[in-house]
Amino acid sequence: MAEVPAAKRQKASTPDDSLPATYKLIYWPGLPGRGEHVRLAFEEAGVAYEDTAMHEGAVQQVLAQISTDNLATGSAPNVPPLAPPVLQHGDLTISQTSNILMYLAPQLNLASSGSDPHAIYRLNALALTALDGLSNEVHDCHHPICTALYFADQRTEAIRCSKQYVKERLPKFLGYFERVLMAQAARDAANKWLYGAELTYADLVLFQCLNGTSHQFPRAVKQLRDGGAHERLFAHYDAVQQRPNIAAYLASERRQAYGEGIYRYYKELDVVPDDDGEEEEKNN
Template structure:
């Protein structure tokens, strides 16, 4: 049986970093929907650890979880950022719903989200941990610099160019949004990725923005930032600061080519 729509939402994520959980928070904040966030609870990290520990075998409905973010809604527990957003999008008015004229549109919203997370989140993380996530950054600084140079000169422009092309497409519709002429969770994901890259590679991103080759992408970024609920959230203490998560500030990696 699906969870009741009145069931509370709980985001289960690590404290002290925005991380991948931030994409889920932005969806809740934009929709004005109440949620509990273990990252802001005392000893919330223990909830994360208990969910992913080797002794947790899930239950009759839910398989064991691999890693956060995790979302609990009633008795249902799911993980993977894009999977959570695929579930929440129609419920929060941030993606087409079953029965809508463009009900298939959720597939496009999902693929745009996956592309953004691939190229503007996962690849960014690899810039400071190109050899192994279990090694310290200090153990792979030379390789990190080489990876970062390639990323900002080749990969970042490639992904920005793709989203610029999407925003110029007929399927984008009117306004600054990626699909269907209205804001979806894919826009929130792209915003968060660009915001994180601005923290990690400010010089490189400014150079790309100043080129004016990606004007529509940065227009979308500014439009999301000015959404009333998002704007209030970004200036609140609920918005966690970047630190040692996906997006990290290492000045020696902030190269422009």
């Protein structure tokens, strides 16, 4: 099946005609964070959305959602979110990145268009795997003890955790997605994405996770890329980055810079598996 042209992916096909066309993303300002996965879906699909992170009062909108005073009362049976990202669409308010993406994907034509009735669950498994290994675990590398402590309070542990991650965990997850892409190509030569011949939201999630991991561990990711064992994966990464809507977004002011979010660059943590530990001793 040929890839759907970008021009045909612009209009969201909403299953419920009572829902408005505009989506509202509520997220912290000043960092990509987990809200970035939702933004990439909107940008790829070319649909209108409101991003509170880009407007004054963004913090207040997040706090209003996650406040212990928010009981999510009203006519719709919504439940109060624990943390952003939060999506509002008509009377619907939902949270959790993967949950939001599962809701949006069919509407934005970012779910599989094949005949598999269980495709959305397969896509969710791929997205969750990327979020586990290339987002949550990466975040834990600079906060290995707890998130309440500053990096300086757990630097020694963070260095040790980062070395273990780039040596064992990072190759494991990159190797897994390389295997997924190989399996797809073996099934059908036209399958150049994680699930079939058309890009889905799982491809966007993997791209963002690998992009963020590259920001935190540039030396390790470069070493793995140069090693040649993950050629399909990095070709996939480049293909997502070069898609017209994604490329335009990445070059725009809407794409926020990495900072004090999930992915953080610390020179002490910019390690590769064969580092001998001298840097750690020097910084202690």
